[in-house]
Amino acid sequence: MNFELKPLSLVGVSSEKCDALVVLVTDAFKAGKDDLSLLIAQAIREKDLETKPGKLLALYRPVQAHAQRVVLAGAGEGHAKQVRTALTAALASLKGVSIKKVVVSFAAAAREDGVRAAVQSVADATYTYTTTKSKPEGRTVQKVLVAAANASEVRASFERAVGIVGGVELAKEWANRPANHATPSLIAKAAQELAKLPKVSCTVLGPKEVSKLGMGSFMAVAQGSEEPLRFIVLRYDGAAKSQAPTVLVGKGITFDSGGISIKPAPEMDEMKFDMSGAASVLGVFKALAHLKPGINVVGLIPSCENLLSGRAVKPGDVVTSMNGQTIEILNTDAEGRLVLCDALTYAERFKPRAVVDIATLTGACMVALGGVRSGLFASSDDLGAALFAAGEASQDLCWRLPLDDDYAEGLKTGFADVANVAGRAGGAITAAKFLQRFAGKFPWAHLDIAGTAWKSGAAKGATGRPVGLLVEYLLTQSTHS
Numbered sequence: 001m002n003f004e005l006k007p008l009s010l011v012g013v014s015s016e017k018c019d020a021l022v023v024l025v026t027d028a029f030k031a032g033k034d035d036l037s038l039l040i041a042q043a044i045r046e047k048d049l050e051t052k053p054g055k056l057l058a059l060y061r062p063v064q065a066h067a068q069r070v071v072l073a074g075a076g077e078g079h080a081k082q083v084r085t086a087l088t089a090a091l092a093s094l095k096g097v098s099i100k101k102v103v104v105s106f107a108a109a110a111r112e113d114g115v116r117a118a119v120q121s122v123a124d125a126t127y128t129y130t131t132t133k134s135k136p137e138g139r140t141v142q143k144v145l146v147a148a149a150n151a152s153e154v155r156a157s158f159e160r161a162v163g164i165v166g167g168v169e170l171a172k173e174w175a176n177r178p179a180n181h182a183t184p185s186l187i188a189k190a191a192q193e194l195a196k197l198p199k200v201s202c203t204v205l206g207p208k209e210v211s212k213l214g215m216g217s218f219m220a221v222a223q224g225s226e227e228p229l230r231f232i233v234l235r236y237d238g239a240a241k242s243q244a245p246t247v248l249v250g251k252g253i254t255f256d257s258g259g260i261s262i263k264p265a266p267e268m269d270e271m272k273f274d275m276s277g278a279a280s281v282l283g284v285f286k287a288l289a290h291l292k293p294g295i296n297v298v299g300l301i302p303s304c305e306n307l308l309s310g311r312a313v314k315p316g317d318v319v320t321s322m323n324g325q326t327i328e329i330l331n332t333d334a335e336g337r338l339v340l341c342d343a344l345t346y347a348e349r350f351k352p353r354a355v356v357d358i359a360t361l362t363g364a365c366m367v368a369l370g371g372v373r374s375g376l377f378a379s380s381d382d383l384g385a386a387l388f389a390a391g392e393a394s395q396d397l398c399w400r401l402p403l404d405d406d407y408a409e410g411l412k413t414g415f416a417d418v419a420n421v422a423g424r425a426g427g428a429i430t431a432a433k434f435l436q437r438f439a440g441k442f443p444w445a446h447l448d449i450a451g452t453a454w455k456s457g458a459a460k461g462a463t464g465r466p467v468g469l470l471v472e473y474l475l476t477q478s479t480h481s
Contacts, residue, residue: 001123001126001139001141001142001143001144002142002143002144003119003143003144003145003146003158003161003162003165004143004144004145004146005115005145005146005147005148005151005154005155005158006145006146006147006148006151007147007148007149007150007151007152008105008147008148008149008151009032009034009149010023010032010034010036010037010040010105010107011032011034011036012147013036013065013103013105013147014034014035014036014064014065014066015066016065016066016067016103016145016147017066017067017101018066018067018068018101018102018103018145019067019068019069019097019098019099019100019101019102020067020068020069020070020071020094020097020099020101020102020103021065021067021069021070021071021102021103021105022070022071022073022087022090022091022102022103022104022105023036023040023070023071023072023073023105023107024073024075024078024083024086024087024104024105024106024107024114024118025040025044025049025051025072025073025074025075025107025108026051026075026076026077026078026106026107026108027051027076027077027078028077028078028108028109029041029044029051029107029108030108035063035064036064036065037107038064039062039064040072040107043057043072049072049074050074051074051075051076052074052076053074053075053076053081053082053083053085053086054073054074054085054086054088054089055073055074055089056071056072056073056074056089056090056093057071057072058070058071058072058093059071059072067103069094069097069099071090071093071094073086073087073089073090074086075114078106078108078110078111078114079111079113079114080111080113080114080116080117080395081117081395082114083113083114083117083118083121084117084120084121084395087104087117087118087121087122087125088121088124088125091121091122091125091126092125098140099140099141100140100141100142100143101141101142101143101144101145102122102141102143102144102145103144103145103146103147104118104122104144104145104146104147105146105147105148106118106147106148106149109148109149109150109153110148110149110150110151110154111154112153112154112156112157113157113393113395115146115148115154115157115158115161116157116158116160116161116394117161117395118146118161119144119146119158119161119162119165120161120164120165120168120468122141122144123165123168123169126139126140126141127139127169127172129172129173129176129461131173131176131177131181132177132178132181146158159291160291160471160475162290163287163290163291163471164287164394164467164468164471164472166283166286166287166290167283167284167285167286167287167290167464167467167471168283168464168465168467168468169283169464170279170282170283170286171276171279171280171282171283171462171464171467172279172461172462172463172464173279174187174190174275174278174279174282175272175273175275175276175279175453175454175462175464176461176462177272178272179254179255179271179272179305182254182272182275183227183254183305184227184228184229184230184252184254184303184304184305185227185228185230187230187232187252187254187275187278187282187301187303188204188230188232188303190282191204191232191234191282191285191299191301192204194234194282194285194286194289195234197285197286197289198289198292199236199237199238199288199289199292200234200235200236200285200288200289201234201235201237202232202233202234202235203232203233204230204231204232204233205230205231205232205233206228206229206230206231207219207222207228207229209231210229210231213322213342213346214320214322215231215302215321215322215342215346216319216320216321216322216342217319217320217321217322217327217338217339217341217342218231218302218304218322218338218339218342218343219319220313220317220319220329220338221253221259221304221306221313221332221335221338221339222304222305223311223312223313224259224305224306224307224308224309224311224312224313225304225305225306225307225309227254227304227305229302229303229304230252230301230303230304231300231301231302231303231343231346232252232278232299232300232301232302232303233298233299233300234281234282234285234298234299234300234301235296235297235298235299236285236288236289236295236296236297236298236299237296238288238292238293238294238295238296238297238478239294239295239296241296243295243296244296244350244351244352244353245295245296245297245298245350245352245353246295246296246297246298246352246353246354246355246356246474246477247297247298247299247300247347247350247352247354247355247356247442248281248284248297248298248299248300248355248356248357248358248470249277249281249299249300249301249302249340249343249344249347249355249356249357249358250275250277250278250279250280250281250282250299250300250301250357250358250359251274251275251276251277251278251302251336251339251340251357251358251359251360251361252275252277252278252301252302252303252304252339253271253274253275253303253304253305253306253335253336253339254272254274254275254303254304254305255271255272255274255305255306255307256271256274256305256306256333256335256336257271257305257306257307257308258306258308258332258333259306259307259308259312259313259332259333259335260308260312260313260314260315260332261315261331261332261333262308262333263333267456270454270456270460273360273453273454273462274306274336274360275303276360276449276453276454276462277357277358277359277360277447277449277453278301278303279462279464280358280449280453280464280465280466280467280470281299281300281301281358282299282301283464283467284297284299284467284470284471284474285297285299287467287471288471288474291471291475293474293475293478294478295474295477295478297474298347298350298352300343300346300347301343302339302340302342302343304339306332306333306335308332312332313329313332314329314332315329315330315331315332316328316329316330316415317329318415318416319338321341321342321345321438322341322342322345322346323341323345323438325341325417325418325437325438326416326417326418327341327416327417327418327419327420328413328415328416328418328419328420329420330413330419330420330421331420331421334420334421334431336359336360336361336431337359337361337420337431337434337435338420340357340359340435340438341434341435341437341438342438343357344357344435344438344439344444345438347442348441348442351442352442353442353443353477354380354383354442354443354444354445355439355442355443355444355445356383356387356444356445356446356447356470356473357435357444357445357446357447358447358449358466358470359446359447359448359449359450360448360449360450360453361428361431361446361448361449361450362427362428362431362448362450363427363450364424364426364427364428364431365427365428365448365450365451366450366451368401368428369399369451370451371451371452371455372397372451372452373391373397373398373399373451373452374391374396374397374398374399374447374448374449374451374452374465374466374469375398375399375401375428375432375446375447375448375449375450375451376388376391376398376399376400376401376445376446376447376448377400377401377403377429377432377436377445377446377448378400378403378443378444378445378446379403379436379439379443379444379445380443380444380445382443383443383444383445384400384445386473386476386477387445387447387469387473388400389476390469390470390472390473390476391466391469391472393472394468394469394471394472395468396465396466396467396468396469396472397469398447398466398469401428401429401432402429403429403432403433403436404429405433407422407426407429407430407433408422408430408433408434408436408437409422410422410423410430411430411433411434418434418437420434428448431448432446432448447466447469449465449466452465452466453465
């Protein structure tokens, strides 16, 4: 799908041939003398159209435009959330219609966040997963023209949105794939494909290399599966080598049965999404290659399956992590933190400016925050504030939760340096406290995306979050470098 931004008023838009024209009508709309403007003004005057977000007026081949279908969509003040609401409703009204070219026009001056939301909303609404279908019916939309009279003022936001969409869709693709089509080896190959893009390189470590590094915690999770683990190292080098990188660590459990602490059967199929953190790292690197910011970024993906077999790790087993800490594994279904802790230790070698791990880590975070905001934990207030602001700016929302030392009390054990779980209370926080033990040598943040990485039910599928948040954060750091 190709996106284009043009400096067009409603006069110019009315001459654009397309299958569907969506006009976003905000409170600031003022009618000109052209026919399309007069039509919108009359519709508002007759109360057939409201500027309230989500209110629509659909037209078929009106003489005022060269479009097959026109949807006038109320967009409030034109903020990101309002534009998303408007376009989601407008595109839903066009479902079932074969559309190849869509024009999205701002009837008044466009806001930067509104343009960004427009690009992302069209991409979300038209996305279709096809990889494992015998007769795939993908999206029919091939071209999206965004029209705004003040296009020059919002072009940077438009380009950023296009880059993020590419990353989000790559993250969706890999998270949506069933586990037999997204093994650790296949994830590694996807990362190696990214290395063909500008400024991106990739190294893949297998079981022998990981064993030499002493990643006993990561290896313990992988040992129950026939699929060999992979430790993936991506690099984006957009700045001088002397500039410290930001390191992203993505949990890459390509299927999580829970191990010996096996999960209930209902909805276990959704555990293919347990590598959504890894998928988001892949997506971020694709976006970086498109946007080419002047920063350095490292992506670390510890990837394996968590299965049960005669070789699988058992509750009560004690393993030794890469940094020498011993861990009593009380629950084999708390495996994400076991692979992440060794990756966090590995991150030390890059002397990073900051490390952010991304993981579908705890059901407790889903209970706490639902599917609206990801859980955010940070050892540094500056890092926490920057990530929160990036979430607000990108509408990929998060919420900061505490890291009081008292929460770590439940991780104490008489049989190792630390247990991998505490009690049920504050489960998302105690998981973060576990990870914090391995992140003491750099500013660190943890994003728990268990509630936001995918949707269940009729809309089952990956969301591509938090690619938008992470790219926004990284680009902000680029401007501050």
